[in-house]
Amino acid sequence: MTRTHGRPPATGAWRAGDPVGRRSWFRLPGPLVLEAGGVLPQVDLAYETWGELDPEASNAVLVLHALTGDSHVAGPAGAGHPSRGWWDALVGPGRALDTDRWFVIAPNVLGGCQGSTGPASAAPDGRPWGGRFPAITVRDAVQAEAHLADALGIRRWAAVLGGSFGGMRALEWAAGHPERVAAALLLSCCAVASAEQIAWSGAQIEAIRTDPDWLDGHYHDLPDGRGPHAGLGVARRIAHITYRSPRELEQRFGTEHQDGEHPWRGGRYAVESYLDHHADKLARRFDAASYVVLARAMSGHDVGRGRGGVEAALRRIAARTLVAGVDSDRLFPLEQQRQLAESIPGAGFGTIASPHGHDGFLIEADQVGRLVTDLLPSGR
Ligand SMILES: CC(=O)SCCNC(=O)CCNC(=O)[C@H](O)C(C)(C)COP(=O)(O)OP(=O)(O)OC[C@H]1O[C@@H](n2cnc3c(N)ncnc32)[C@H](O)[C@@H]1OP(=O)(O)O
Ligand SMILES: N[C@@H](CCO)C(=O)O
Numbered sequence: 001m002t003r004t005h006g007r008p009p010a011t012g013a014w015r016a017g018d019p020v021g022r023r024s025w026f027r028l029p030g031p032l033v034l035e036a037g038g039v040l041p042q043v044d045l046a047y048e049t050w051g052e053l054d055p056e057a058s059n060a061v062l063v064l065h066a067l068t069g070d071s072h073v074a075g076p077a078g079a080g081h082p083s084r085g086w087w088d089a090l091v092g093p094g095r096a097l098d099t100d101r102w103f104v105i106a107p108n109v110l111g112g113c114q115g116s117t118g119p120a121s122a123a124p125d126g127r128p129w130g131g132r133f134p135a136i137t138v139r140d141a142v143q144a145e146a147h148l149a150d151a152l153g154i155r156r157w158a159a160v161l162g163g164s165f166g167g168m169r170a171l172e173w174a175a176g177h178p179e180r181v182a183a184a185l186l187l188s189c190c191a192v193a194s195a196e197q198i199a200w201s202g203a204q205i206e207a208i209r210t211d212p213d214w215l216d217g218h219y220h221d222l223p224d225g226r227g228p229h230a231g232l233g234v235a236r237r238i239a240h241i242t243y244r245s246p247r248e249l250e251q252r253f254g255t256e257h258q259d260g261e262h263p264w265r266g267g268r269y270a271v272e273s274y275l276d277h278h279a280d281k282l283a284r285r286f287d288a289a290s291y292v293v294l295a296r297a298m299s300g301h302d303v304g305r306g307r308g309g310v311e312a313a314l315r316r317i318a319a320r321t322l323v324a325g326v327d328s329d330r331l332f333p334l335e336q337q338r339q340l341a342e343s344i345p346g347a348g349f350g351t352i353a354s355p356h357g358h359d360g361f362l363i364e365a366d367q368v369g370r371l372v373t374d375l376l377p378s379g380r
Pocket of ligand 1: 065066068069070082083086258270271274277281359362363
């Protein structure tokens, strides 16, 4: 296993109290045979860690990111990360995931584009996988993560945490490897993708595939960084609407025009400008083919597949489990999490109160922190 240790960047917004993360890469010991039938001959996972693994490897907490997240859970921008960690407030000395006690580890998902093997990575012929990258599932991603855990000597996670796509993987860990998960926090996720979730993703995927620079996914070696960036931007616009609540959009933007622009004269409403901003930001940092592969994996999520159905799969879970969702989430409605909690033996259920919709699990860090504290055992 190759490990390279990170250090605080020489410049950038380093803050007192920031935990020192280490960025590392792990190569799977052999080919990964995929649930849908393909094989990835070589797989690398990029991951970051905070804190120290104890000698018994008993204090490891796995944090799993959402669709366009990455391994950078905490800490300043820098070293390939354009912004601060996405759950920055949760990880560090004295925080909910206290790095004086817990060894926190976050991999970039299989199929991703922030260091782990994905469509932009080189295939065995040396050229980018592009459109040849095989279909992957939530289960494949967890299988790759299990190899990483093995390599680090972690037989059992003290806890596995994730929201949305990360929550799907956390659930898959708990149901597929019950003996390896002591506690699980399942946020803003579901047992099986709903028709509406698949429909939203399908529209986003179509936006990418109809971009003239999609080229069936074979765009990675086009000159000047050309690619289906416009299509990815449209996908993000569609997705971002589903990530926020109608009430929030109304209160923040209403019918306001963007400064200096008028919609009757070719200008934009403020809410359109806001979506443009999120589209541009994602198109700059994310690979469209990864987006397609991961969105497809989310649509294929079904924890009950091959396990006698959802109820039977959820009954296998042995972890102390807490399920929570955001009260204003229209993409992963709270009812899905309530049903999950009811079907998992002994699971607790919590509500994150937020006007922000699905993204509330990222934004309401204080409330998520309290859920983490409730879940993790206190004392040493
Ligand atoms: C770069 C990275 O994100 S690294 C990888 C980690 N990322 C992830 O895990 C993805 C998850 N993150 C996300 O989905 C989102 O970024 C969230 C949920 C964290 C954002 O939530 P919020 O903090 O509520 O941000 P919000 O949706 O209000 O957007 C704020 C941005 O919109 C911009 N904005 C607001 N109104 C307008 C407008 N009318 N026109 C244009 N831009 C606007 C703000 O300037 C701000 O820009 P900035 O983010 O570049 O500073
Ligand atoms: N906004 C988040 C939530 C997706 O569930 C992301 O882009 O990853």
